[in-house]
Amino acid sequence: MTSSANTKAPSFMPTYTKVWHTKVHPTISPTRPENSAKNKVVVITGGGIGTGAAIAKAFAEAGAKAVGLIGRRENHLKTSAETLSSISTSIKIEYAVADITDKSALESAFEKFEGSLGKIDVLVSNAGYLSDIVPLQKADDEDWWRGFEINVKGTFNVIKSFLFHAGSNAVFLGVNAGLATSSEPPGLSSYISSKIACARMLECMQAEHPEIRVISVHPGVVDTAMTEKTKVPPMDDASLVAGLMVWLAGPEANFMKGRFMWANFDIDELKERAAEIEKGNELRLGLLGLTPPEMFFKK
Secondary structure: OOOOEEOOOOOOOOOOOOOEEOOOOHHHOOOOHHHOOEOOEEEEEOOOOHHHHHHHHHHHHOOEOEEEEEEOOHHHHHHHHHHHHHHOOOOEEEEEEOOOOOHHHHHHHHHHHHHHOOOEEEEEEOOOOOOOOOOHHHOOHHHHHHHHHHHHHHHHHHHHHHHHHEEEEEEEEEEOOHHHOOOOOOOOHHHHHHHHHHHHHHHHHHHHOOOOEEEEEEOOOOOOHHHHHHOOOOOOOHHHHHHHHHHHOOHHHHHHOOOEEEOOEOHHHHHHOHHHHHHOOOOOOOOOOOOOOHHHHOO
16 A cells, blocks of 8 residues: 655645645554454445545444444435445445434434344544635524534434444444634634534544543545535545544544544654643644643643
């Protein structure tokens, strides 16, 4: 596998590591033995298309025991499931049509998965929504709040269903947005606000459930319906976040509990700084310039 690293991040991108990636690289390869997903039951929301389908494919390549897909459109879920079946004949695959804002349908999907696949070891919360890109003053009320309905309430529903059906030492990985941690371009107030609310909710989840590994991830700028809406040209391959999710679900990533990271960061550099990250306030959301009381971050 060839390296995808640049010597540094693009000048307009914030970074945490010296090395920057745009596609899957050896350390996060789904076929790397250390990243094996053997015996794991994985559930992915928004798993029918885009990054969700790519993540499902990566877990199948990593040898997952079973994969459950949740999405709103059955045709996409069926296509994604067929792709997984072509990778491995031994993997169990189920899909359920459900909108994450529909608590009843979502819970039925999780009950179905536990009944047929078993307790959930890894949950990838990938479904999201980008409201129309317009200034606050011109925003359509319903569309603006729909960002919160899906990104916040929908994630809340996913978390609650997951906690009832999670296995021991489970992992919850939330696909977030780099904009929640960086600049504030005009017209994206709903998306930025809802995504940072979602990230903080996951931090609360981590504090309340130390037995679960919870991590927020910016997937990079990938070719999806959202990037089409923003008119921003894709800069990263979906294989990058797909491989990263597999690595984050593995044993090497335990020091990343409760953190927010970008898929572009170099994992080998993160591993070298594991003690610093685990014991300090690195890669946490907060107010710049403040030193939070130690008690707030006790495990």
